[in-house]
Amino acid sequence: MYSKVILRFYNGCVIVPTTGASVKNSDAFDGSNSTGNRGRGNPSFGNMTPLDLTKSPPRSPSEELAGLIMLPRMIDIARAKLPGGAVGEYQIGRGMSGVVLKHFRLTADEFIGIVARANDDDEVLATLPGGPGQTDHSKLSSFLKGLTVADVPDPFKGEFQSFYGKNLPADRLLLDVLEEGDARSFPRKPDGDSRSS
Numbered sequence: 001m002y003s004k005v006i007l008r009f010y011n012g013c014v015i016v017p018t019t020g021a022s023v024k025n026s027d028a029f030d031g032s033n034s035t036g037n038r039g040r041g042n043p044s045f046g047n048m049t050p051l052d053l054t055k056s057p058p059r060s061p062s063e064e065l066a067g068l069i070m071l072p073r074m075i076d077i078a079r080a081k082l083p084g085g086a087v088g089e090y091q092i093g094r095g096m097s098g099v100v101l102k103h104f105r106l107t108a109d110e111f112i113g114i115v116a117r118a119n120d121d122d123e124v125l126a127t128l129p130g131g132p133g134q135t136d137h138s139k140l141s142s143f144l145k146g147l148t149v150a151d152v153p154d155p156f157k158g159e160f161q162s163f164y165g166k167n168l169p170a171d172r173l174l175l176d177v178l179e180e181g182d183a184r185s186f187p188r189k190p191d192g193d194s195r196s197s
Contacts, residue, residue: 047119050085051076057182058090061175062145066125068137069144069175070100075124078115089163089185094156096144096174103140104129147174 051058058076065071074097080087093101093108101111106129118124129135150170152160161168164177 046117046123048079048082048115050082051079052086052088053077053080053090054086054088057186060182061096061178064141065121066135066137067141068100069141070096071125072121073097074100074111075115075121078112081112082116096147096178099144100140103137145173145175148172149174149177 053076058080059072061070061073063069063072065075074092077087077090077092077097079085080090081092091097092111097108101108104111106114114127115124118127148170149160149168149172151174164181168177
């Protein structure tokens with residue numbers, strides 16, 4: 001399955017999921033046009049606290065949920081899209097998050113809807129297609145862990161370079177680039193914690 005995804009990633013097709021547009025930092029989520037949990041459960045908002053990603057970064061791209069890297073970070077970015085949150089420079093549905101959304105056959109808006117209706121990470125996981133423990137994410141995680149600067153598709157290189165820099169080595173892992181971007185945007189406090197309390 002991921003050999004096809006690799007080809008599509010190299011060709012730039014998987015960066016924006018084919019099931020829908022990405023959600024950029026200027027897009028607000030109000031739940032009005034989202035199928036969120038695909039008709040399951042209550043359409044009202046859950047108890048996820050909105051995050052302000054202008055004050056602290058989302059979780060590390062290497063952090064895992066059910067063996068899948070990027071998922072906790074994506075949940076944080078989706079929480080920043082909720083009323084009262086602030087997404088800052090972060091976006092969802094492009095790059096590595098676009099690959100994860102394609103894996104679940106979700107649009108960015110659908111994923112944000114799932115997060116909006118959830119009370120915690122476990123409920124997000126339970127609502128994702130396949131449910132908890134029913135899908136093996138190890139191949140996708142391995143694929144994501146191996147992506148490098150050289151894998152960024154040509155149509156997105158200019159935007160990528162304007163944000164992360166033009167002189168990154170081609171073999172630099174994208175996970176490391178994301179971590180470094182967070183560290184640059186949110187320098188560590190003296191106690192070693194970059195997240196606000």
